[in-house]
Amino acid sequence: MFVLLSIFMTLPPLLLFGNDAPNAVAFAESAGLVFALGVLGILLAYGKPRDLKPRYMFVLTVSSWLIISLISSLPFYLSDNAGISLTDAIFESTSGITTTGATVLTGLDTMDQDLLLWRSILQWIGGIGIIGMFVAVLPFLRVGGMRLFATESSEWTDKALPRMKTLSRGLLLVYVVFSILAVLTYWASGMSLFDAFNHGLTSIATGGYSTSDLSMGKFNSDLILLEATFFMMIGGMPFFLFVREMHGQHGVLWRDQQVRLFVAILLLVPLFLTLYRWYINDDFDLASGYISTLFNVTSVVTTTGYASEDYAAWGSFSFVLFFFLMFIGGCSGSTSGGMKIFRFQLSLIVLREQLMRLLHPRAVLTRNFNGRAVSDEIIASMIAYTFIFLLCFMLITLALASLHLDFTTSLSGALTSLTNVGPGLGSVIGPAGNFASIPDAAKWILCGGMLLGRLEILSVVVVLSPAFWRS
Amino acid sequence: MFVLLSIFMTLPPLLLFGNDAPNAVAFAESAGLVFALGVLGILLAYGKPRDLKPRYMFVLTVSSWLIISLISSLPFYLSDNAGISLTDAIFESTSGITTTGATVLTGLDTMDQDLLLWRSILQWIGGIGIIGMFVAVLPFLRVGGMRLFATESSEWTDKALPRMKTLSRGLLLVYVVFSILAVLTYWASGMSLFDAFNHGLTSIATGGYSTSDLSMGKFNSDLILLEATFFMMIGGMPFFLFVREMHGQHGVLWRDQQVRLFVAILLLVPLFLTLYRWYINDDFDLASGYISTLFNVTSVVTTTGYASEDYAAWGSFSFVLFFFLMFIGGCSGSTSGGMKIFRFQLSLIVLREQLMRLLHPRAVLTRNFNGRAVSDEIIASMIAYTFIFLLCFMLITLALASLHLDFTTSLSGALTSLTNVGPGLGSVIGPAGNFASIPDAAKWILCGGMLLGRLEILSVVVVLSPAFWRS
Numbered sequence: 008m009f010v011l012l013s014i015f016m017t018l019p020p021l022l023l024f025g026n027d028a029p030n031a032v033a034f035a036e037s038a039g040l041v042f043a044l045g046v047l048g049i050l051l052a053y054g055k056p057r058d059l060k061p062r063y064m065f066v067l068t069v070s071s072w073l074i075i076s077l078i079s080s081l082p083f084y085l086s087d088n089a090g091i092s093l094t095d096a097i098f099e100s101t102s103g104i105t106t107t108g109a110t111v112l113t114g115l116d117t118m119d120q121d122l123l124l125w126r127s128i129l130q131w132i133g134g135i136g137i138i139g140m141f142v143a144v145l146p147f148l149r150v151g152g153m154r155l156f157a158t159e160s161s162e163w164t165d166k167a168l169p170r171m172k173t174l175s176r177g178l179l180l181v182y183v184v185f186s187i188l189a190v191l192t193y194w195a196s197g198m199s200l201f202d203a204f205n206h207g208l209t210s211i212a213t214g215g216y217s218t219s220d221l222s223m224g225k226f227n228s229d230l231i232l233l234e235a236t237f238f239m240m241i242g243g244m245p246f247f248l249f250v251r252e253m254h255g256q257h258g259v260l261w262r263d264q265q266v267r268l269f270v271a272i273l274l275l276v277p278l279f280l281t282l283y284r285w286y287i288n289d290d291f292d293l294a295s296g297y298i299s300t301l302f303n304v305t306s307v308v309t310t311t312g313y314a315s316e317d318y319a320a321w322g323s324f325s326f327v328l329f330f331f332l333m334f335i336g337g338c339s340g341s342t343s344g345g346m347k348i349f350r351f352q353l354s355l356i357v358l359r360e361q362l363m364r365l366l367h368p369r370a371v372l373t374r375n376f377n378g379r380a381v382s383d384e385i386i387a388s389m390i391a392y393t394f395i396f397l398l399c400f401m402l403i404t405l406a407l408a409s410l411h412l413d414f415t416t417s418l419s420g421a422l423t424s425l426t427n428v429g430p431g432l433g434s435v436i437g438p439a440g441n442f443a444s445i446p447d448a449a450k451w452i453l454c455g456g457m458l459l460g461r462l463e464i465l466s467v468v469v470v471l472s473p474a475f476w477r478s
Numbered sequence: 479m480f481v482l483l484s485i486f487m488t489l490p491p492l493l494l495f496g497n498d499a500p501n502a503v504a505f506a507e508s509a510g511l512v513f514a515l516g517v518l519g520i521l522l523a524y525g526k527p528r529d530l531k532p533r534y535m536f537v538l539t540v541s542s543w544l545i546i547s548l549i550s551s552l553p554f555y556l557s558d559n560a561g562i563s564l565t566d567a568i569f570e571s572t573s574g575i576t577t578t579g580a581t582v583l584t585g586l587d588t589m590d591q592d593l594l595l596w597r598s599i600l601q602w603i604g605g606i607g608i609i610g611m612f613v614a615v616l617p618f619l620r621v622g623g624m625r626l627f628a629t630e631s632s633e634w635t636d637k638a639l640p641r642m643k644t645l646s647r648g649l650l651l652v653y654v655v656f657s658i659l660a661v662l663t664y665w666a667s668g669m670s671l672f673d674a675f676n677h678g679l680t681s682i683a684t685g686g687y688s689t690s691d692l693s694m695g696k697f698n699s700d701l702i703l704l705e706a707t708f709f710m711m712i713g714g715m716p717f718f719l720f721v722r723e724m725h726g727q728h729g730v731l732w733r734d735q736q737v738r739l740f741v742a743i744l745l746l747v748p749l750f751l752t753l754y755r756w757y758i759n760d761d762f763d764l765a766s767g768y769i770s771t772l773f774n775v776t777s778v779v780t781t782t783g784y785a786s787e788d789y790a791a792w793g794s795f796s797f798v799l800f801f802f803l804m805f806i807g808g809c810s811g812s813t814s815g816g817m818k819i820f821r822f823q824l825s826l827i828v829l830r831e832q833l834m835r836l837l838h839p840r841a842v843l844t845r846n847f848n849g850r851a852v853s854d855e856i857i858a859s860m861i862a863y864t865f866i867f868l869l870c871f872m873l874i875t876l877a878l879a880s881l882h883l884d885f886t887t888s889l890s891g892a893l894t895s896l897t898n899v900g901p902g903l904g905s906v907i908g909p910a911g912n913f914a915s916i917p918d919a920a921k922w923i924l925c926g927g928m929l930l931g932r933l934e935i936l937s938v939v940v941v942l943s944p945a946f947w948r949s
């Protein structure tokens with residue numbers, strides 16, 4: 008973990024130095040600091056024995072994300088760009104590393120390119136970070152029903168370690184290849200190399216940072232919207248299945264129940280919404296309307312957060328639909344946030360089981376997901392996740408409202424941070440607005456929400472619980 | 479059941495004839511029809527053998543509520559009062575019998591008194607109806623974790639039948655006594671006998687219909703607000719515990735975990751909200767402000783739906799808080815709607831269990847609620863309820879939004895109908911508004927929501943499921 012961490016930490020400055028950078032000094036300072044911390048980390052790690060108890064893993068995971076969020080704000084804070092306060096810098100970096108993509112910066116189109124690049128790279132790191140965490144840490148921690156995806160290789164025994172390394176290498180390879188593909192595709196479709204590079208990284212990471220205040224609306228190209236839809240979908244799928252496809256297990260992706268529902272949602276919801284919009288609008292161009300609907304729905308469901316136009320202005324039905332779509336999230340094992348599709352599937356399984364039991368009290372029923380039996384423990388852990396997700400949603404909404412943000416802003420702000428979508432709804436933080444105008448206290452609350460969401464909430468709750476530190 | 483039903487049906491006309499009634503003809507017609515139906519019901523019931531299979535119970539329960547909702551709209555529809563369409567009449571009666579209290583009528587202060595009385599009586603019948611259903615039907619149906627409250631007496635064996643009759647008589651007695659107490663208290667505190675009678679019935683039923691467009695604000699009396707708070711709390715408590723207290727099991731009410739949390743919420747939330755309002759307002763009278771806060775919070779948590787002033791105008795924090803309070807609901811076994819407090823407690827139990835398991839994977843844990851073990855079946859059934867509640871909430875919100883109701887109206891309208899609270903939030907259906915202006919289609923959707931909510935949703939879903947009719 009520490010080795011991986013220090014590599015991540017030295018990566019961004021190296022990449023950044025290749026570009027012409029108005030804030031070179033700021034980045035040099037930041038990089039030096041981060042590198043020193045990384046080396047310190049390695050030295051400390053070598054000093055200690057490998058203690059892989061749950062308790063240690065929890066602390067390590069939570070503190071890693073927290074520290075990286077704080078440290079990666081340095082370039083923003085130290086840059087010459089006027090008006091980035093410490094709060095704004097930390098908000099921007101937390102939003103980046105958690106692949107949320109909510110921004111407090113405006114005038115992106117004329118901003119220093121190295122800062123824009125740093126935002127995209129942060130999201131890209133965050134993307135591979137969450138994929139790695141899903142494979143290596145979460146199933147092991149039995150958090151939020153994640154044990155459903157545990158294989159022997161996530162048991163951290165000596166025997167499983169080599170297999171784990173193969174998997175990690177495979178994940179990194181797939182991630183890098185898709186990123187390069189995205190960059191090249193965008194470049195070939197008319198973006199500048201700089202725009203293509205940034206959007207390529209933030210598409211695969213389902214991050215959503217853009218180089219323009221208009222987000223993907225800048226390019227005004229249906230082709231690019233379709234390409235982005237494709238790459239966001241890739242980002243929202245379980246990467247370990249790509250690796251298994253690569254290792255010759257063909258069809259494993261398509262047979263996955265989670266992927267199937269994910270694709271079905273992205274096919275049906277935009278189709279339905281397009282027809283509805285066509286029905287209520289007299290002058291609605293079906294073709295371009297469909298592409299825009301498809302793109303923006305995919306952006307929200309994969310929790311990317313790009314926008315090609317102000318979808319919050321599509322009428323009340325769309326508004327409410329987008330609100331509920333923000334909950335869903337992509338597949339687990341992807342770079343997406345949200346509640347994740349498999350949790351809704353597990354809930355549906357429980358619901359069907361209960362309906363059957365109401366009618367046939369003595370029937371013996373078995374639960375199956377992807378051909379594996381679903382234990383009571385997994386269901387209970389999924390429930391716990393859902394309950395605490397909704398609890399956090401409520402508390403963050405109340406906290407934001409206590410700072411006098413309106414109903415829609417509070418509700419959608421809390422949701423968009425917990426699900427790492429990015430933009431909220433309403434006139435303030437909606438797809439056409441941004442987070443610059445909200446009070447500093449609200450920004451800190453949202454930072455907390457983003458980290459909670461990214462860490463599947465329960466991990467954080469465990470570390471914060473008194474029982475954790477007692478024994 | 480049929481006998482009980484026909485008694486209910488002949489009760490309202492008898493009561494109504496005692497009053498001076500401008501719409502006597504309408505009521506006579508309705509009463510005649512209802513009485514005929516009741517007799518028909520009895521005849522049919524005597525013809526058939528007592529088949530107490532779950533399937534039969536489900537159909538009987540759901541169809542009873544549906545039929546009563548439709549039939550009891552007759553006096554509104556047949557009355558001389560201009561402008562009550564069939565839709566409005568059915569909305570008003572459904573809202574009455576489900577003790578929701580959402581109204582499409584305006585000018586209540588000058589409305590024919592017999593119509594006002596009919597609204598209150600409907601809610602009073604709905605209140606005792608849901609209490610009876612809770613004891614006799616729901617635990618038996620294993621719906622939504624209700625089995626937690628099953629005793630031997632809800633098994634419908636021949637042996638248990640006499641005990642069931644004692645319980646029913648006790649419940650009716652307690653309900654009537656509290657209603658009379660409420661009427662007398664209100665009367666003694668300055669209400670007219672007519673107002674006292676109406677508000678007495680709708681307080682205990684946690685119904686919320688009033689005789690004024692200003693609701694309880696009409697009386698402008700802190701004393702009446704405090705009294706109403708007390709009677710709404712009574713209405714939100716499990717009535718079978720009152721019966722057990724009456725039978726000499728003293729302290730059983732206060733030892734009940736559900737009652738404790740219910741009381742704690744009603745003590746702490748208004749206190750906290752009062753302090754917050756005091757903190758942000760320069761001229762805030764603590765004493766009367768506290769009473770008003772207490773009253774309106776109690777009104778929403780017990781799902782009564784009275785208002786003494788427009789609490790939606792108390793600022794963003796209150797607005798959001800009231801939105802979340804609408805979910806909670808009172809205790810099960812009461813006349814309240816909502817998700818019910820014990821479901822949140824069960825969720826908390828699961829959550830605590832999961833947190834413990836994350837830290838101590840091998841620990842053996844037991845679940846307890848009110849000193850009884852909580853089986854996995856009860857948890858699963860509670861989960862199924864919660865999931866389908868949220869699903870219905872989402873679908874109704876989307877349906878309302880597709881009729882171009884705004885975000886806040888759609889969201890709070892769906893919620894207030896499912897939880898049987900009554901008023902929603904926002905400028906249209908908020909505590910200062912009413913449901914008159916929304917489209918007819920939306921009224922029908924809300925009627926469906928009210929019935930779904932009152933029947934604990936699952937019962938309805940079971941009856942509507944194809945599997946139910948197949949075998």
Ligand SMILES: [K+]
Pocket residue numbers: 106107108213214215310311312427428429
């Ligand atoms: K995002």
Ligand SMILES: [K+]
Pocket residue numbers: 577578579684685686781782783898899900
């Ligand atoms: K009510």
